[in-house]
Amino acid sequence: MITEIGHFALLLALAVSALQMMAPFGAARHGEAAASRLAVLAAQCQFVLVLIAFLSLTHAFVTSDFSVKNVFDNSHSAKPLVYKISGVWGNHEGSMLLWVLILALFGAGVATFGTNLPDRLRTIVLAVQGAIGLQFFLFIATTSNPFARIDPAPFEGRGLNPILQDPALAIHPPFLYTGYVGFSIAFAFAVAALIDGKIDAVWARWVRPWTLAAWMFLTVGIAMGSWWAYYELGWGGWWFWDPVENASFMPWLAGTALLHSALVMEKRDALKVWTILLAIFTFSLSLLGTFLVRSGVLTSVHAFAVDSARGVFILAIMALVTGGALSLFAWRAPMLRSGGVFAPISREGALILNNLLLTVACAAVLTGTLYPLVLESITGDKISVGPPYFNMTFGPLMIPLLLAVPFGPMLAWKRGDIAAAGQRLYVAAGLAFLAAIGALAMTFRAPWLAPLGIGLGVWLIAGALSETAFRTKLFKAPWTEVWRRAKGLPRSAYGTACAHLGVGLMVIGIVATSAWQSEVIVAMKPGDTTRIGGYSVSFGGVAPRRGPNYQETVGVFKVERAGTPITVLNPSKRLYSAPRQGTTEAGIHAAWRGDLYIVLGDQLKDGTTAMRLYFNPLVRLIWIGALVMFLGGGLSLSDRRLRVGAPRRSRRAVATPAPAE
Amino acid sequence: MTRKQRRSLLIGLCLAVLGVAVALVLFALEDSIVFFYSPSDVAEKKISPGQRFRLGGLVENGSVIRGASTQIEFAVTDTARTIKVTYEGVLPDLFREGQGVVTEGKLGADGVFVADSVLAKHDENYMPAEVADALKKKGVWQGDEGKASKSGGS
16 A cells, blocks of 8 residues: 555656646746745655655565565565665665655755745756656656566565675665765756856855755765775775766766866856856766666676666656757857956966866766777677776876865965965975875885875875965964964865865875785685785684575684784675575775785685785775765855855845955 | 967867877777677687787586686686686686676687686676677577576666
């Protein structure tokens, strides 16, 4: 019964989204205010309906109702409850439902909290949201209905793929989708601005919080995916340039550029064309990502179940959305008044460089991801483009960008003084240089460029701290004044410094792990010892064990360092019962200096067990860096200026003077 | 600097960065593309030893021989031709005789493929698309009776 209610609610939501899409057309007859009220009501209704649908699917999973085909395909009564719930979105149909849920949530958010948006703008934004929602509802209803039934109901389900039964992967899709879908708001705003024919700083002030929130969640979503792949897939790596990973990374790159572009628009009313195009491209890349993952065109570790009908549908959605938006842009862009003037060397100039490099890097990743596809359809040759390509193209493009990052916030708007900015960064440069020398001295082996990479990371961190120090006049004024300044500094200044610092941490982690990872492949019998990464690891043998829905073979490894015992690691190989599938659980000892990572292999004929040991220096910094970036974004988001006329709190629009900087 | 000059400078900068990126991409593509071949392709196309490529097919039943320590030998087949593969390391969980596998490495002078990575990261009924296509071309594709398990996301 509940499933039927859910199904009905979903179809109602489809109808409501169609209504929402039509709202602006009623404005001519009934007035802007009435049309706006209709759109707001529709958006809120849509959210409630989709929520009902989502909850009813969750109910079906939790109660293991195997008459629902989706539950049968992807669940099992022996699964722990937590994974029954996460199994709701651990499959294609359910995850699409999550997608539209978040889409409806954001739409309802704009509707509810956007009370000080001009009526017409709000109506059009919600209409665009409604249009996107309608397309996806149609997609779900025709090709991916989670509520399809089986009669007679089977006795037991097929179970969830064991490698998905994991806390990080349970939470990864919601975060990721919040990011993807959040960019739809920026897209809707961009299209609304084009339709309306005007775009100004107030518009940018509106777009920023939503874009920032989406970006924050996408950052964490990607980081979680990487962290999960690291500890679950057992290959000791944290990023494989797999097409599906790229599918999430490309919107992130474009979204970062969008974020910075919107910032310029808000402050200086410039870069309008960049901002609109980036908003269109970011969301289009989100759609492309959805297409790549679900259509089966690319072989990948995590592609969903293959179905060409779905692929074609999503491609059609993409053509409509992206093509429509770009055509609209071509038609209406000339109407946008050009904004503020600025010199090439200025904060605007630095941000243009930022946009340029990020966009080009994104294009490089796109080329590498789609090239196999294109080549196969033209010549029939099957090729794969792997990490070497991406490292060769993405890396060199990022380096100039990362070098420029500390300069950006130090330059003034409109006309900046690069010499003055450089002077403020002497200390940071010095620290970076020392760090590079230090790294070289500590490791003194190839690759020789790695210490420079470490220097780059320290440059970013020190640059971020230098910026805060400069603004608060640290070491140049009495402590009381420094404290006063620090308290008065807008939160977005802290947010910027924090986020850039996070990037620096990530860079250090990436360089250290990529350059200085050690790997040992060996077959040991109980009592043997191996040395790796400064640890001595002795093997204690394997033993069988039972879990809730699996059997496992567990290895025992005593880890010591310089004679003192550190820990005991228990990597294992599991055999799940439904579906019958094996997984490898790595044994990881995480420490600040790096991770010790052990993977069990098969038992060999001579009584030894094969195994792989890795030492990954400073690898945790990668995800800590992502977390710090998230925090930085959060700090910025909580800035009072962004809440003025902004969705978080409904306050009357108050003119805030931009702080002199 | 006039507005026009500024705009020209900006366009010039954009083109320069784009040019560098295109050069990098072309260079990298040429260098790092890895072709996929089935055992029959290897014979037909006369792949020369030392060339890096991916070899895919089914693991021939009864062909897995574990050598000393982490040395493993097995054979990859598309039921028309077979190629012996040697690999040093730990095999992935889903590596099984009679299942699809993709390995990457180089062909040795003696016709044995020296693999440095073995990819089988999926559920037990997974058949990499390339392998399925290759088998289909040979007319020995056994259809979707294993496909029923569309289990889960991956």
